[in-house]
Amino acid sequence: MASSFPIYVISSSIVRPENVHHSGREKIHLTPHDLDLLYVFYPQRGLLFPKHNKDNQIIPRLKASLSTALEIYFPLAGRLVKVNNHEDNTLSVYIDCDGSGAKFVHAKAESVSVNDVLQSCGSVPDFISHFFPANNVESHDALVSEPLLALQVTEMKNGVFISFGYNHLVADGSSFWSFFHTWSKICLNGSVSNIKPLVLKNWFLDTIDYPVHIPVSEMKTPPRCKTTTKERIFHFSKNKIQDLKEKANNEIGTIFPKISSLQAVVAYLWLSIISHSGLNREEETQCKVAADMRQRLNPPLKKECFGNVIDLATATTTVGEMLDHGLGWTALQICQKVRSVTNESYKTSAKNWTRNVKIPKIGVTTRLADHSLVVASSPRFDVYDHDFGWGKPIAA
Template sequence: MGCIRFISTTTVQPTFHKELTQRIELTPWDLQLLLLDHIQKGLLFHKPKSSTYEQDPIPSLTEHLKHSLSLTLDIFYPLAGRLAITEIEDDNTTSFSVDCNGAGAEFVHAVADGVTVADILDSVLVPDDIVHSFFLMNGVLNYEGSGSKPLLAVQITELVDGIFIGCTMNHSVVDGSSFWHFFNTWSEISRRGSTNCGKISQPPPAFGRQFLNGMIDLPVRLPNFQNKIPKLRFSAPLLQQRVFHFSKQKIAQLKAKANAEMGTTRISLLQELLAHLWVSVTRNQRLETDQETQYKVPVGMRQRLQPPLPDQYLGNAVLFGISRTVTMKAGEVLERGLGFVAWEMSKMVALHTEEKLRSFLECWVQEPKLLTEGNMAANALVTSSSPRFNVYGNDFGWGRPVGVRNSAGNKSHGKITVFAGVEEGSIDIEACLLAETLEAMANDSEFMDVVTM
């Protein structure tokens, strides 16, 4: 297999760049992620065949993508800024904000010699050595994104018969909703062309922090921040990733089964799908019956506030941590089965009211707790992303993507990444686990009967 060749690196600034003095303060939802990796997700496309790029396809394409990215940064201008760190020596506290200075995003054009679309999509296990090379800023933690480091880095990688667009964004500035809102806007501007970019259907992002008025004061000052930075990076065991595909029909059957077992209609399709996965992982890890196992389910808060935060709010609006964790004995997971496990997840999510949100914010400011790779990976399954995000609608002007992949960011044992599948109503789950666990799951007929090959 060939290696990556870097053709060019440029800085893309907003098209109508002007010096801005605005700063956007980070909230507790943002700050809790300072010691984690960036969000790294990308889309795989067949190589464009449009006459627009026939003469010199890739250089013309990269120039088009750079120009459309510049137009997109006019709208998402904080992503063209830099992370600003303010240290107060008198009380040894540190605060973080986004400096909207228009410094720009990094844009790299690369070539993966000898790599085809099939090498990515048809491999049973995700070919990490290839996929990870499609992304920039691997291993850079969010708090390190200050000074010269961009908040957004894009790598366009040319394959033999395809194109991979990999985006890296500072996770202390955006969550999954914000990430895909940006991607959806960029792809639409690219598809429509610069003359029509003012008529796009995507709503503009919302940057305001007024919803925090009466709850907490900004900026939030973190005491002794430097002492919280791990001296050594968390070292995960040797892990592999596999993508499991679930059709709309199979998901519906599983949901009906879970709800019927518990005599309810409240178990969602995602809860029953994650429960199905948890049961299989527990069974194939061969845990002792009295050994504790956990599932950490992040809870989105945009719609739980009153009034709700707009979907296009740019920032993190997700709760992590112990109160978002379902804990059970391994024997209980296996004996009680799908319906019970899914119902426990459903009950935990339902607990997160606006009152609980307010309590979290107020308590966090008094005693900040930063997430790390180590405490996120403590013998638990952890879900990220959502099937609600519009992944396969990202047509940049030459057709829909044929696949979505992640890089190494925040990959630990038990990391479960959820995406909408390529067919309407289907769901893809990328499981990051030990090789022996993935192999055992592939031979687990109860689990694989629901997987669409």
Template sequence: MVHIVVISDTIVRPENYEDGSEQVKIHLTPWDLSFLRTEYAQRALIFPQPNPGTHLISQLKSSLSAALKIFYPFAGRLVKIDNEDDGTKSFIIDCDGSGVKFVHASAKTVSVRDVLEPANGTVPDYWSEFFPANGVQSWEGVSKPLIAFQVTELKDGVFIGYGYNHLVADGTSFWSFFKTWTEIFSTGFDRKSFPPLPLCGWFLDGIDYPIQIPISETVPSSHAGLVAPSLPHLEKKIFRFTSAHISKLKAKANDEVVGYGEDLKISSFQAVLGHMWQSIIRNSDLNPEEVIHCKLAMDIRQRLNPPVKKNCFGNMIGLAATTTTTREMLDNGLGWVALQLNKTVRSQTNEELRKFADNWVKSPKIPNRLVANNSLVVAGSPRFNVFGNDFGWGKPIAFRGGPGIAGHGKILAYPGTEKGSMEIHTSLWSHVLDKLLADQEFLQHVIAVSCTPADCSL
């Protein structure tokens, strides 16, 4: 039996924080508030074992404290405001220095190989114990830390699991923070050598803030994310695309786009995502007239006019939806599918984004979950510098997704360990996954890595 022992559970605050100092308050946008009912994004990096004598936990805490002095919004709390004049609610982030959760745990009977190559290909039942924010939803940030870490010492490595509130940051901001943390740890850089944190700021002219939300939209749903017993069970699998796979798919998609009379360039990610989406639909036994969607989380920083800074801190994620039917999907080739994704991305202009925000403020709707049975929902990015983070004892061995709301069609896209490669983490109905794994047209462009139960991973 595997035992994961929690050695300590503490709060780490920004260094030199003084109570009563001037506090920054961050107003939330429609894109932020859309995540109010979602669970914390939980992920993990697995590192090699540090050299003996490394004061691992104390150094991680002290460098984290220094990093939080720079990335101070993570150390704040969500504040709920009661608008008594009309009975609505509002939310802001108060950067009050309350601190972040830091758990130190030990699993000395577990090896890195046990984690990456589990018995029978399924993640063990103790998987969720590696993560510090299981079941925590964004609205709970009023009392819970906005980011949490768990450092678990393995037999031959270190497992760093984390979970963060999407109201305060997106993946771009998180990885910027994590990179700063590793640099402070490994080099001892004084925080003064880092430039001040640029906040994305409030950029929606003509919209009053904080945004007022009907109480009905702020009440947490007791059944959000639950799957009915009558539905088939979900399974997870990681698919790895090598640089050679990606090059072939990209070339194929671009050749076919020319045949459709389009003078456009399909990106590597659009080609890979098009291949995944079309293959999943081909093996889903859907009605030909079924309307299907691919919802892609995308960075909107440079799509606004004027654009906000590329490195500004915050949550700047919009959800762009490509819509078609099963028949259209299957009657056309990869190039056509990738082209629809390309057109959707290009349609997210400054005008469309501001129109969405203006309409949302007039009638706020906060979904209980972002995953639907007829949709793919794609998060993450193969552009994140996941493997460029080194605390000084070696770069990450692997990236993994953590527990959280799961549903058919949930996709995580991240860079692979090899240069130019890409990993697609999927959550699918088991019968769809079984057919996908027997689909030679799909498999010729991808390597299947591991299969995991839906309630344990991603």
């Protein structure tokens, strides 16, 4: 088996878009729903590929195609900028699309095999964190030094691991996987044919003045808490998912909305976690599911619209109530909250946010973390449709 720290960095560089200067691309204002994520960690994901052929040009080709992709997805190559509003003791934050570039790390883990990653019996191997380029980086860190996008390519004994971390203020999962697909397509084909220009989120919430002013007190960074985490991987077979879905729908009957597969699985996980949590029956617990707002808005945004356009659907109950009612009832709470996230609720929450700015911070008592199950990413993202030239991913 591989040693404790089997990974070493070959190089770390900045990749910039081919053409930096474009009129009308200088600044992107951030909405309240963006700014609410200032203290959220960079989402990090990784894809495990089979070993590429002995082409020594793979890294230069990845970097060249990345430069072309950043020409299209130019906000990811920008920087986060802070402006001091001295007249009212506030700050404003925006994305400067200046083409500063993305971080690109080339690493090697020659003693690590694909099986070391895959055959982990549910536990995530300790060395996996070294396969990612933005560990413990929060969105606001980009105001000081961090790029909005970091990528890492780790060459293994018999595989390649390509990972990324990105600032949630600039993009959500839907937008980012679209960028990743474009990058792989350019690398595979060596061109950008049939790739449409980026559709920007140039729609702003009614009755809100931009840039949004944030009280200086809300930008004070709390001390980072050292926490011990344990990551686990759970696999649900298609049959088990179907069983959970049928059980949940049978329990609630036909007069309620139909429970989806995802809602049934999330409800099962939530119930399982809470039942072993040791919390008192009177304590509150929440399940937060990210909802894509593009098609919920009025007028709707295009599906391919780039940016962060999500809202959290938050189901809240007490421990006792959940345990007494079981799977179907728990799944129904999630289902109803997802349905309740609408154009009206999105606009209202944004307006209320600007009236009383409170940015949740990880590591202190906040609505974002305590006794909560937060569901990130989506099963609808096509994470396996990426081929850089040596085959599609083995695992995500």
